[in-house]
Amino acid sequence: MNVRMLFEKICIDLKESGINWFETEARIILEKVLNISKELIYTFPKKNVSLNEFFEIKKVIDRRILREPLEYILNETEFYGLKLYINNNVLVPRQETELIVERAILKIKENNFKTIADIGTGSGNIAISIANCCPETNIFAVDNFNEVLDVVKKNVFLYKLEKRIKIIKSNYLEYFKNKKIKLDLIISNPPYVISKEYESLQPEIYYEPITSLVCDEEVCSYKNIASNITKVLNKGAVLIVEINPRLKDKIKDIFLAKKLKLKEIIKDYKNTIIGLVFQN
C-alpha cells in the first residue's frame, strides 16, 4: 500500500467514526508515524508503506476511532506555534486559550511586567508560550497535581526554560500568599465546566482528567483564586482569566467584589466572551 492509498483509508475510518477534521488528522498521523513532512504528504508520494509502519498506524487509528484525543495517542500537541509533550494527565490545550495568551503577552509588553504566574498550568502551554515571547519575564507555573507537574517539567526542559519557569505545587494562590510573593500578572484557565454540562460533552472530553475540567461547585475555582488575589497582586497588576461564557456575570462579580477593576473582555472568533481582564 502506498502513502496515498493509506491516506484515503485513514480518512474513511476517521470520518465513519464521526471525526470532523479527518483529513487534517490523517495528515498529522502520517507525518508523525512515517516521519515525513506535511509537504510530502500533500504531494502523495508513491512510496510504499512497510508492514511495520502500517501496523503502527493501525494502532493509532484503533485508538482514535474510540475517540481518544489524537494528542494523547501521539503524545504531542501544538500551542501558540510550539510543539509540546502531552499525556492524559493534562488537558489538551484549546485554540481559544491562545487568545488569552495573546492578550497576556500584550499586557506584559505594554506594562513591562516581569513576574508572572500561570495558575492551573496543565501541560505548561501558557507559561511556556509567554516565556518564549517575553524574554524578560520570570514565570511561576502552578498546579496542584504531581502527575501534571511531571508533564510541565518535560516541556520546560524541552525548551530549556528551567531558569525562567519555576514549577510550583500549590492549591491555586496559596504558595504566593504563604511566601508573601507579589505578582505583576496572573493568568489562569482554571476548571470551569459545570457538573451538569459535563454529562453531555464530546466523547473525547471523557479521556481528559476531570480535575482539569470540573470543579466541585459552580465557579469554585474562581472563588478560590479570588480568596487570595489582593494579597498577591502588585498595585496596577493584571489578572486574566479564561471563563465559561455561561458564567461570565458570576465570575465578573467575584473579582469586582475584591475591588479589582474590569478592564477588558476577550472574545473568540464567534464573538463569544471567553476571557476577562482585571486590574488591581
Ligand SMILES: C[S@@+](CC[C@H](N)C(=O)[O-])C[C@H]1O[C@@H](n2cnc3c(N)ncnc32)[C@H](O)[C@@H]1O
Ligand atoms: C482547564 S485546565 C488548564 C490547563 C492549561 N493551563 C490550559 O490552559 O490548557 C485547569 C488546570 O487547573 C489545575 N487545577 C485544578 N485544581 C487546582 C488547584 N486546586 N490548584 C491549582 N491548580 C489546579 C488542573 O490540574 C488543570 O491542569
